[in-house]
Ligand code: FES
């Protein structure tokens with residue numbers, strides 16, 4: 030069965046199949062979809078963070094040129110089935126309950142107040158300006174203090190307060206023992222600031238309801254068509270079988286486009302009401318203001334450590350700001366808690382969390398949503414090192430676990446099998462001359478130049494090691510041999526930059542025995558592809574594994590069928606180079622196209638032999654495993670301007686066997702770039718009245734070619750855990766570990782000023798403040 | 807109906823006409839009226855560069871340009887780069903360098919790079935970075951794009967990964 034096929038494609042930087050269409054301008058992004066009779070939606074959005082809607086008058090807008098439909102929140106609600114939206118539905122969130130458009134009150138700047146559909150987007154936007162709304166402002170809840178203040182009204186009445194979830198402290202290991210044995214306890218508050226995904230393509234959809242068949246076709250930019258179908262059909266009160274989601278090219282997402290949005294539901298309802306296709310493409314102002322934001326958490330940390338530099342235990346209290354209309358946030362504290370010890374021998378942890386709601390955009394998934402665990406831990410390690418006057422690298426080496434030695438399980442219970450953070454640190458030690466750098470740093474300081482080195486390590490469950498009671502998921506795949514001999518692969522993955530058309534084809538081609546060019550990967554149609562989604566760095570293992578298992582099953586079927594055509598024993602047959610042949614008898618070769626057409630001819634196969642060359646299979650993640658590694662940055666801080674120049678950035682990482690090294694490197698570099706942006710530039714800023722301050726690209730600054738250095742990458746590919754599948758996910762790692770890497774480097778550079786860094790966002794003004802050049806705000 | 811005007815343009819070497827509102831941007835006219843959806847709109851306020859096209863040989867932001875302003879001009883869009891339906895050398899170099907991921911920023915980069923290469927056939931890495939500093943890519947971290955330009959201009963790529971050669 031497990032006949033070995035020559036590895037021809039896996040491991041090589043094959044050119045992407047996606048590229049010709051993308052590079053020639055022939056992609057199909059959602060805004061490129063144009064359906065006959067299509068009309069356009071625009072939303073009226075709230076200018077206030079928190080206000081009741083006293084009255085709303087849409088009469089003028091309804092009469093405006095080209096306008097076909099205007100709905101207020103109440104009018105739309107009558108056409109929908111109440112229930113949770115987006116990931117809230119997938120996670121079965123019970124509270125808070127909210128409507129599609131605002132009915133009683135608005136809960137953030139940019140909240141949805143009304144939908145207008147008109148003959149063009151220009152006309153729809155014109156008409157939104159004719160809607161007259163009277164608001165009565167309520168006290169805004171824009172900060173943690175305001176959320177905890179019981180005198181402020183609850184944003185969602187059914188929560189009774191502005192606290193979404195509050196956990197009891199959870200203790201793992203002997204926390205009190207660890208703290209009483211410690212020589213020192215570090216007490217700090219460490220925070221991450223709100224920033225956001227900002228895919229270059231905003232969100233959008235084209236909904237087309239056919240009144241004759243009562244079916245809805247929806248084109249949309251998303252990360253999984255079935256999740257989209259569930260979340261849309263749920264709110265429309267439709268049988269999911271009557272909803273078809275189609276998606277072709279997606280211009281990035283990074284977690285944002287997971288699950289149907291309130292906008293999507295409103296547009297679909299408008300299409301159903303009109304019986305016309307309706308397009309809505311979010312503009313950038315809407316995207317920055319209201320699509321979703323991420324990463325606003327603060328941690329009170331106590332770290333117990335010894336004179337020798339052993340980190341014995343942590344006590345952590347987290348507050349997370351979920352914004353308004355919460356979805357994912359409630360699920361994150363347990364992930365952060367369980368990942369905090371990571372690859373270190375931290376034997377005790379106490380963790381308590383509170384998630385609040387505020388009048389800000391919804392907290393959404395963003396590339397490594399639980400990454401706060403890495404930021405907090407890797408900052409604490411450096412802070413401990415500074416307290417002890419030790420090299421942070423040495424503290425890491427001293428505390429990191431060693432493969433095959435105790436502990437083999439994190440104190441929070443997660444298996445550490447196959448973790449290679451120690452190896453990644455060792456590799457980094459070879460690539461970066463740390464003692465040499467310290468000399469250079471000293472010489473530079475003598476000239477008034479401030480160089481610093483920082484590193485940080487992480488592991489990611491991508492998909493995670495197999496553990497009892499914790500299934501890794503189930504990835505379905507379908508394959509068939511088309512009549513022309515091509516291998517057609519149907520996947521639930523919904524690539525949005527990850528190059529799955531290429532990587533899945535590489536795996537399938539090798540396993541099945543055909544040329545890469547003869548594999549076609551089909552995705553993005555809920556009527557055709559199996560369930561699935563792209564996210565959480567799952568696809569390398571899950572879709573890679575599903576491709577191996579499914580190709581193997583189809584190969585067995587093709588060989589079985591061919592044995593009748595070739596009158597040979599199955600055991601003597603091979604598929605190689607797109608042909609089936611009897612081993613050692615090349616003249617017997619029958620091309621796959623010949624096989625595929627022969628089985629379709631009557632009489633070629635014996636009675637009762639299944640000539641359908643199709644299989645469905647599913648993969649359970651096998652032994653799973655971790656991705657992980659260590660990043661290192663060398664920076665120079667200009668103490669007059671506060672600007673940070675990254676001189677060198679080195680990645681040592683282990684995501685197992687690489688399917689396509691160029692794709693992997695692209696994922697690593699793209700993630701690092703977002704992490705650099707997060708620290709040096711990006712912030713989703715609000716004032717304390719909940720006004721959003723960064724609604725354009727002039728205010729929300731993203732890294733450009735001038736900010737991101739060339740990034741050196743060294744792959745370890747160390748540990749095969751599974752007999753078949755040793756690809757592991759790498760999509761999120763860069764974004765998870767780059768922020769602490771950069772912060773650690775900056776703190777090191779500013780050591781002569783005694784600077785300690787507790788907040789992740791370090792734009793020039795903040796650095797000048799830390800150095801003491803300017804006064805704090 | 808709002809007042810409209812007739813405009814004539816040369817787009818990718820072909821005479822095109824459209825009847826448009828004066829407030830309609832060149833990006834929207836290309837995409838809606840001329841059905842050339844290769845040009846992308848990433849911000850509509852002139853910062854991201856996704857909408858970049860060549861207007862009379864110069865790289866320009868089609869989201870900040872009204873179509874009526876460029877009557878009679880020669881426009882080149884991403885669809886105009888291919889030669890006989892095949893990728894041109896820049897496009898081939900970008901594929902070989904795995905320049906892009908999601909592809910949304912891509913038309914703007916390729917047009918900006920085309921303008922750069924017309925002016926400077928062998929730009930250095932700093933010159934490339936400077937010339938592309940007004941185009942935002944959220945996926946790649948830029949290194950692969952810079953490598954693609956170096957490759958397209960016959961220069962050796964950045965040596966950057968201990969994994970690859
Ligand atoms: S869309 Fe024109 S610059 Fe962003």
Ligand code: FES
Pocket residue numbers: 229280281526906907908909910911912942943944945946
């Ligand atoms: S490739 Fe996705 S934005 Fe550049």
